[in-house]
Every structure is written in structure tokens, then in C-alpha cells.
Amino acid sequence: xxxxxxxxxxxxxxxxxxxxxxKRDKVLNLPTNSSISVTLSQTDLRTLTSAATSPTFTSNKxxxxxxxxxxxxxxxxxxxxxxxxxxxxxxxxxxALPKFSEWYLHIVSENNFPTAAGLASSAAGxxxxxxxxxxxxxxxxxxxxxxxxxRMGSGSACRSLFGGYVAWEMGQLQDGSDSxxxxxxxxxxxxxxxxxxxxxxADKKDxxxxxxxxxxxxxxxxxxxxxxxxVPKRFKEMTQSILDKNxxxxxxxxxxxxxxxxxxxxxxxxxxxxxxxxxxxxxKLCHHINTYYNETIVAYTFDAGPNAVLYYLQxxxxxxxxxxxxxxxxxxGWKSDRANYKxxxxxxxxxx
Ligand code: ADP
Ligand code: DP6
Ligand code: CO
Numbered sequence: 001x002x003x004x005x006x007x008x009x010x011x012x013x014x015x016x017x018x019x020x021x022x023k024r025d026k027v028l029n030l031p032t033n034s035s036i037s038v039t040l041s042q043t044d045l046r047t048l049t050s051a052a053t054s055p056t057f058t059s060n061k062x063x064x065x066x067x068x069x070x071x072x073x074x075x076x077x078x079x080x081x082x083x084x085x086x087x088x089x090x091x092x093x094x095x096a097l098p099k100f101s102e103w104y105l106h107i108v109s110e111n112n113f114p115t116a117a118g119l120a121s122s123a124a125g126x127x128x129x130x131x132x133x134x135x136x137x138x139x140x141x142x143x144x145x146x147x148x149x150x151r152m153g154s155g156s157a158c159r160s161l162f163g164g165y166v167a168w169e170m171g172q173l174q175d176g177s178d179s180x181x182x183x184x185x186x187x188x189x190x191x192x193x194x195x196x197x198x199x200x201x202a203d204k205k206d207x208x209x210x211x212x213x214x215x216x217x218x219x220x221x222x223x224x225x226x227x228x229x230x231v232p233k234r235f236k237e238m239t240q241s242i243l244d245k246n247x248x249x250x251x252x253x254x255x256x257x258x259x260x261x262x263x264x265x266x267x268x269x270x271x272x273x274x275x276x277x278x279x280x281x282x283x284k285l286c287h288h289i290n291t292y293y294n295e296t297i298v299a300y301t302f303d304a305g306p307n308a309v310l311y312y313l314q315x316x317x318x319x320x321x322x323x324x325x326x327x328x329x330x331x332x333g334w335k336s337d338r339a340n341y342k343x344x345x346x347x348x349x350x351x352x
Contacts, residue, residue, distance in 0.1 A: 007136035011127035013045040049128035057104035114202035118305015126157035251299030
């Protein structure tokens with residue numbers, strides 16, 4: 001009988017409302033600023049990962065969405081080395097355990113949403129990877145400790161280990177041990193919050209987040225102002241708006257921070273463009289909707305890609321969807337495919 005051991009895990013996407021963008025230490029993956037996000041429900045955008053180990057495997061391998069994916073880059077190696085060291089410790093304490101720490105891993109992972117398109121696939125992906133291997137290795141580490149390992153794989157991944165409203169505190173220590181995700185409030189604190197994802201393009205972005213933020217750190221003047229002045233103040237205000245369940249404030253800060261992050265991308269040299277014309281039309285549409293209702297009912301945010309995430313409260317879902325559907329209906333022969341969606345947005349901004 002083949003000696004293969006398998007464990008699986010899922011992890012949800014988290015979408016930052018106060019963006020992480022910039023590393024102060026590339027090896028440990030430590031950020032230049034603290035960030036805040038909302039973790040989406042497992043039933044929406046998520047990664048499902050299975051980790052297998054066997055003495056018969058001859059190398060570490062990863063299949064992502066059905067295709068073999070490079071798995072020997074420095075960050076993956078660092079994550080695997082860390083997990084294997086923890087397993088090794090366990091094996092020394094319990095000599096009866098099989099020597100998984102000496103065997104290679106085969107990982108099969110699937111995202112149920114576009115990969116590398118600015119919908120936080122690295123967050124859900126690395127979180128699911130770490131949790132599935134920790135399960136396979138039967139590690140006793142807490143989610144908080146696993147979050148630190150996930151951070152080394154992809155910064156935003158540390159926040160996907162927690163549900164609800166999450167902060168990633170940048171930390172002060174050189175070894176990064178205090179740079180970790182903490183819960184601001186569980187989802188039950190403010191369960192009315194909803195997220196609507198508008199997939200503008202499922203294509204892979206041309207500038208991955210890792211290299212994009214490095215270019216920004218090196219070349220943007222605006223970035224210094226963002227990190228030193230804008231984000232620290234915003235971090236406190238956004239945390240408070242979540243604790244107070246103040247949607248208008250939360251929404252304003254979320255939209256401003258998305259714009260501030262994309263401004264630093266534009267201020268990088270050469271400039272990075274993550275949003276496209278459709279993204280910009282969505283921004284305009286959201287402001288129109290809030291003006292129309294004379295109340296802030298929707299907030300947009302864009303990660304490093306053109307796709308929009310809209311946050312709104314459940315009680316305003318009908319109001320928001322009514323206006324969106326009404327606009328869609330203005331198009332003769334409307335069908336819910338992407339080409340029509342773009343046409344709708346073009347028409348909408350022309351009516352403007
Ligand atoms: P995104 O905006 O989707 O997070 P990034 O540029 O940050 O885009 O990261 C994309 C990269 O993350 C992919 O090219 C891949 O290397 C990694 N990744 C995405 N999903 C997974 C997954 N399920 N398992 C392992 N790695 C993943
Ligand atoms: C715009 O976490 O993908 O989504 O640490 O290099 O893997 P690496 O970067 P990543 O960057 C995310 C950037 C962002 C904002 C955010 O999620 O906070
Ligand atoms: Co990412």
C-alpha cells in the first residue's frame with residue numbers, strides 16, 4: 001500500500017480597507033505600515049488546498065488551479081522550512097511519529113475566483129497552504145502563530161487566518177515577531193457588513209504585488225507622506241469606525257485609502273496602473289449613488305488590480321441593487337456578461 005498522508009484546508013479572501021503597500025524587510029516580509037481588512041465569508045471567495053506527503057515523493061510540487069506552479073521561490077521555501085522545523089521538533093518529542101519532516105510535499109490548490117487579478121489570491125492561497133500543512137503535520141501552533149508564518153509567504157495572508165475585522169500590526173521588532181494579525185472585532189460585532197465583488201477583468205495582472213510595492217518604495221515621494229502621516233492617523237480612525245459601527249466614516253476612510261494607495265502607484269516611476277477605465281467608472285458610480293441617496297450607502301476599494309470590491313450594509317442592499325439593476329436595464333438586450341457590463345458603464349458615464 002502506498003504510504004501517502006493528506007490534509008486539506010480552506011481559507012477565505014480578505015480585502016484590505018487600509019492597504020498594506022511597502023516592505024521594510026523583504027526577507028521576513030515586514031510591512032512599512034499597519035493595515036486593516038475585512039475577511040469575506042468562506043462561502044464566497046476562497047482557496048481550497050490539499051497537502052500530501054510521502055516517502056516516495058522526489059521533490060516539492062504545487063499544482064495551482066490544475067496546472068503545475070513554481071514552488072521553489074525563496075518565499076515558498078522559507079514557509080516550508082519553517083513548517084518542517086516545527087514538525088521536526090514534534091518528531092523529536094514523539095519518536096513514534098512518521099518522519100514527515102524528511103519527506104517532500106505535493107500540494108494541490110484551487111481558487112474559486114481569479115488568481116493574481118487583485119482579488120487577494122495570495123492572501124487566501126498562502127493562508128490555506130500554511131493551515132493545510134500545519135494540519136498534515138499535526139502542529140500544536142495557534143492560528144496567531146501560523147499567521148506569522150503565512151505572513152512570510154505573502155503579507156496579506158496573515159490577515160486571512162482570522163475572520164471578521166482584522167488588523168495587521170506592522171510591529172517594531174527586527175525579527176518581526178510582533179508583526180502579526182490581530183482581531184479588531186469578530187464578524188458578529190457588525191454582521192450587517194456585505195461585500196459585492198465586480199469582476200472587471202479576470203486576467204493576471206502585469207505587475208505582481210510584490211514587485212509593484214518595491215518599485216513604489218524605491219521611487220515614490222508621495223509614498224513617504226502616506227506611510228509617515230496618512231496611514232497612522234487613518235489606522236486609528238478606521239479601527240474606531242469599526243468599533244462604533246459607523247458606516248459613513250468607515251466608507252469614507254476606505255474609499256480615500258484605496259485612492260491614496262493607487263495614487264502612490266501612479267507616483268511610482270515608471271508608473272503602475274492597476275485600475276482601468278471601467279474601474280474608474282465604478283468609482284464615479286459609487287459617488288453618484290451616495291449623492292443620489294444623500295447618504296453614504298456604498299464604499300469602493302481596489303486592491304492591486306482593476307476589480308472592485310464594494311462594501312455596504314445589508315439594510316441598503318435593495319437601494320444599492322435597485323440602482324445598479326435599473327442602470328443595467330437601460331441597455332437593450334442586456335445580458336450579464338462582461339462585454340455588456342462594460343457597455344453599460346460606458347453608457348452610464350455618457351449620461352452623466
Ligand atoms: P493577488 O492580487 O491575487 O493576491 P499577487 O500578485 O499578490 O496577486 O499574488 C499572486 C500569486 O500568489 C500567484 O502568482 C501565486 O504565486 C500565488 N498564489 C495565488 N493563489 C495561490 C494558491 N491557492 N496557492 C499558492 N499560491 C497561490
Ligand atoms: C494591495 O500581500 O499580495 O492587496 O506580501 O508581496 O505577497 P506580498 O504582497 P501582497 O500585497 C497586498 C497588497 C494589497 C493591499 C492589502 O492586501 O493590504
Ligand atoms: Co496578493
